[in-house]
Amino acid sequence: MMRETIMIRTRPLKAFLPSFVLSLLAGTVGLLPAQPSPGMAALTPYTTCNFSDGLQVVQVDPLASEITSREVETDSGSRQINLEAGLRIMFAYPGTDFYANVKAELLPAANYAQLKQFLLDNLQHLGHGNIMNTSLHSPLNGFEAHGLDREKLEGGVLGIYLLFDDPAHAVTTIYMLNQEPQDRKFQTIEEYRRLRDQFLASYSACIRTNQQSR
Numbered sequence: 001m002m003r004e005t006i007m008i009r010t011r012p013l014k015a016f017l018p019s020f021v022l023s024l025l026a027g028t029v030g031l032l033p034a035q036p037s038p039g040m041a042a043l044t045p046y047t048t049c050n051f052s053d054g055l056q057v058v059q060v061d062p063l064a065s066e067i068t069s070r071e072v073e074t075d076s077g078s079r080q081i082n083l084e085a086g087l088r089i090m091f092a093y094p095g096t097d098f099y100a101n102v103k104a105e106l107l108p109a110a111n112y113a114q115l116k117q118f119l120l121d122n123l124q125h126l127g128h129g130n131i132m133n134t135s136l137h138s139p140l141n142g143f144e145a146h147g148l149d150r151e152k153l154e155g156g157v158l159g160i161y162l163l164f165d166d167p168a169h170a171v172t173t174i175y176m177l178n179q180e181p182q183d184r185k186f187q188t189i190e191e192y193r194r195l196r197d198q199f200l201a202s203y204s205a206c207i208r209t210n211q212q213s214r
Helices: 019-025 038-042 112-126 191-214
Strands: 056-062 070-072 078-080 086-091 096-106 144-149 156-165 170-177
Touching: 070 112, 078 112, 096 156, 096 191, 112 144, 112 156, 112 170, 144 191, 156 191, 170 191
Parallel strands: none
Antiparallel strands: 056 086, 070 078, 086 096, 096 170, 144 156, 156 170
């Protein structure tokens, strides 16, 4: 549900997400239930963040109940990521298209280490032709962080970042979105990187604060 406190431009997600990202969004429709499951409740801290620069959470969609896994590609072939719960969280600045598409997911504890490696292998696979962010601070507010970016402001997704919370067997996948120049907060690659770093630091800190206050 879009909050009425800000105005954002709402082109369909398909207008600026590549097929490999769209496939991950299947089944993420609807609103959070009034009484969420324990798994969904554990993800609530990911949805209630405010930012000093005006960025806001504008839409939260739970993973459809029938979706229990998703497929990722690696250099060694396809891998299945089993899911216990998941949310899609959309972020936007006032007067702009979506800035970030975030997937917060709980993975089964029994094979979390294997699934985590599959996700890292997927990131490496997606990194061909892109730049791994070797300057990324990790851990970042207690999250193990990995990410990559495009070299230029082109394509529907400019960066992909993973935040792992090992004790909670949770992963946050962040897609930094591109838009038309008049519909985005940044105009240069340097501005994109500054906002990206600010978002990653602020969002991860907010999640930790929310978790500790529960």
